[in-house]
Amino acid sequence: MLTLIIAESALETIPESLWNHPTIRKLSKTRRRPPSQILLDRSYHHAAMKNLENNEKRGRPDIVHFALLEALGSPLNKEKKLATYVHTLGNVTIQIDNETRLPKNYSRFVNLIEQFFETGRVPPNRNEKPLLMLKKQTLTELIKEEVKPTRLLALSRAGKPQTLEDAISNLAKTDKACVLIGGFPKGHFTKETLELADETVCIDPEMLETSTVVSRTVYEFERALSLPQKRLRQAGGSS
């Protein structure tokens, strides 16, 4: 079982300090939504974000979108051996059920998350099984009180150089393995985040996309469990 946390994710609604910026007011009119219900997106709000604190790490819902598609579409997830969380820079946890099928289309994903931030769950109807669940909590609370991994690996260029294969095959030996992957476009995990990890590993000298790291991490975990062989065999293959 692997728990994947996309951490310090660049996913939030437009912060109050930008609500009066001309481009944001115009956008709010076009989209017929108050800025408080619109996701911050550097693709559209680049100019408005200029004076925003820590802005290089913020406003990239596409990173979370791609990363989740890679995680949820994996054989590991289909086997329910993957638990996926997004934790945001604004201390929100999103827990994603294995059976969730997210929209592939970016605008539809953005609409879904905007609705989700309003209602706190998807589907909003409490009689249906929740696919996305929201909690206000710190990353420390998520890890120490909820996930409680027996071993926590952070992937970061600030870590010690090791191949992903070695890092994950080691990690897979533990009972409740957890991997932290950054959900932001630039910079590094904070010191507080890194202190939560049992080890921090650098898998490549250059920065890799979040979705690429998620895809490879999940795949290496599958390999460590011999899942590719098992699934082919179960299907009657002669691998």
Added chain:
Amino acid sequence: MLTLIIAESALETIPESLWNHPTIRKLSKTRRRPPSQILLDRSYHHAAMKNLENNEKRGRPDIVHFALLEALGSPLNKEKKLATYVHTLGNVTIQIDNETRLPKNYSRFVNLIEQFFETGRVPPNRNEKPLLMLKKQTLTELIKEEVKPTRLLALSRAGKPQTLEDAISNLAKTDKACVLIGGFPKGHFTKETLELADETVCIDPEMLETSTVVSRTVYEFERALSLPQKRLRQAGGSS
């Protein structure tokens, strides 16, 4: 060196038979472009596509978008050991230069491809190095006259069951390796496509997303070249 071809890709402008459909006419007005210059996209044209021949395999630019982001962001591509092509259901080849940085935002990607289909190259200025190049040709022409691989592997659920690791480590022994991955949402490669392949391999009993298969294929090729270790070592790491 690996050549990756995203084949039978669901990427085309709106076909003439749909130009008079009410939703297409409305869209054309809103976007201020003739339908002939707008990408077919099931996300928006689902109703209009209902009577379109072979419609289950068509109108999914997002599949090509994600797949290309995974290919171009990989260490293999950064090392220029990856050549990436998209071949479409309408017999168009798009050759993508290693240094291309595609927009992460979906709408910007769609705009870029629409402009590209008009001009045949990106950037349109002939004095600048081309990043995307267009050619009208069949998949057979692309493979037999241009790529000329010494071995061609197609990944398809119609193939013989084998792990991706085994398939790619075998393939990497050849000089000019080439992999075909489907760039469509449902169904299988045509018989003509499969006949071009030296072997066809099924890596999982369930359908996997194109971007996932691209990501894993490129990663396995990197592993076959010991690229993860080499890159960490070159950077002064002590893997």
